[in-house]
Amino acid sequence: MGLGRLLTRQASTPAQTRSAGANFQVVIDGNPINYPSSIYRGAMTIPGAWRAALLISDLLGGVPWDAYRSRGGNPIEQLDPTPLLLEQPAPPDTRMTTMSSLALDLVWHGNAVGVIAARNRDGWPTALVPVPAEQVGVRRVPDNAVAPLPPGTVEYQVxxxxxxxxxxxxIKGPCAPGALRGFGVLEAHLDGTLNLAMEQAKQAASISRHGVPTGVLKVSNPDATEGDLREAKEGWLRSQRDRTVAALNSTTEFEPLSWNPEELQLVEARKFSLHELALIFGLPLSFLGADQASRTYSNIEQEAINLLKFTLGGHLARFEQTFSQHMPRGTTAKANLDAILRADTLSRYRAHQIGLTAGFLTRDEVRELEDRPPLTDEQKAELDRRALPNRDPKPHPDEVPEVEPA
Structure with missing residues (x-):
């Protein structure tokens, strides 16, 4: 099915026709659940949530993808070139753009959805159109429904x-057995941690902007009326909002309930929210900018490995298995994690030296790992010439000393 048909094809079921950009509800067995884009964007205004979601989605979007085929007991071979569905899933967008946007939807909504837009002559997908999860309805066709699909089939409506x-x-996120859609951060934590973090940011901004701490405006004039008190209060607040000098007479005094700077910014409460965000997204707290003075280089290196194992591992497996389902039998999609696991230069060179010494790596294989071309014959001869002084010299046959008989 071509892209043009995708955008113009009409469903055969009686339904109200809407543009693809309309705000649709996610429907689970007839029960609507809606988290519109405004809430999505609102949650991303939390600095810790922005950092966490961007870190996960960019890492997932940035890894290269490969396809491997195994047929008839033959050795597994890597397909070259990489299938178009993995190399550039939604042209003209780059792979990074498409994969990171799908990953972002998977994190926030628990679902990442793309409609197949093109296939090759064998019928296998070569391109897709990403669709925001909030615009997708999913249900299992009931027995009495007038639908183009048989009863019991899962139907997507876009x-x-x-x-x-x-x-x-x-790509379905965490879910209950048999559920038609995944469970995301918005659905699980919007009413709790996310709303609390947004409210804390609003309160801190409001306090800092107005600069008026909670306090008591004392009027010692016994003849002051309620109107006089209200006027004094309004005048005091107005002068603080306008950042001007307040004028008080001898019978009026302001007694603040003073806050220190940390209290003004709700620092401790926001640190706690940052800790909760790290738990929600499965990230080390230091990855969200928390100060941890005891960290060492080895800690940082181990955190990167843990990030791949315990945070990205589940997301990557969901991507890999879903893409593999849309490929020919015996072909699997795999994320190339070399870039994430790539060690520093010195550690890599030491590992290469071990491989060369043990004999399970060749020079050209090492150069391929370092993204360098194979050695030419001249380069190999030069390296061999340089290595000669380090070898045990073998005497020429003419130079072998004669041994006298006993």
Whole structure:
């Protein structure tokens, strides 16, 4: 199915036709659940949430992808060139753009959805159109429904169009057994940690902007009326908002309930929210900017490994298995994690030396690992010539000393 047909095809079920950009509800067995883009963007205004979501989505979007094929007991071989679905899933966008946006939807909504837009002559997908998860309806077709799909089939609805499961790439996040959609950060934590963090930021900004701490405006004039008190209060607040000098007479005094700078910014409460965000997204607290003075180089290196194992591992597996389902039998999609696991230069060179000495790596294999071309014959001869002084010299046959008989 081409991209043009995708955007113009009408569903055969009686449904109100809407543009693809409309704000649709996610429907689970007839129960609407809606988290519109405004809430999505609102949660991303939290600095810790922005950092966490961006770190995960960019790492997932930035890794290269490979495809491997195993047939008839033959050795597994890497496909070259990489299938278009993995190299550039949604042209003209780059792979980074497409994969990171899908990863962002997977983190926040628990679902990443793309509609298959093009196939090769063998019928296998070569391109998709990413669709915001909030604009996708998913249900299992009931027995009495007038639908183009058989009863019991999972049906996806996007913009008034109906799609079968084999027409949709659906990366599903954590979910209950048999659930039709995944469970995301918004659904799980919007009413708790996320709303609390946004409210704390608003309160800190309001206090800092107005600069008026909680206090008592004392009027010692016994004849002051309620109107006089209200006027004194309004005048005091107005002068603070305008950043001007307040004028008080001898019978009026302001007694602040003073806050120190940390209290003004709700520092401790916001640190606690940052800790909760780290737990929600499965990230080390230091990755969100928390100060940890005891960290060492080895700690940082181990954190990177833990990030891959315990945070990105589940997301990557979901991507890999979903893409593999849309490839020919025996072909699997795998993320190339070399870039993430790549050690520093000195550590890599030491590892290469061990491989060369033990004999399970060649010079050209090492150069390939370092993204360098194979050695030419001239370069190999030069390296061999340089290595000669380090070898045990073998005497020429003419130079072998004669041994006298006993």
């Amino acid at each position: 913009g008034g169009l109906s799609f079968a499961p084999w027409e949709v790439l659906h």
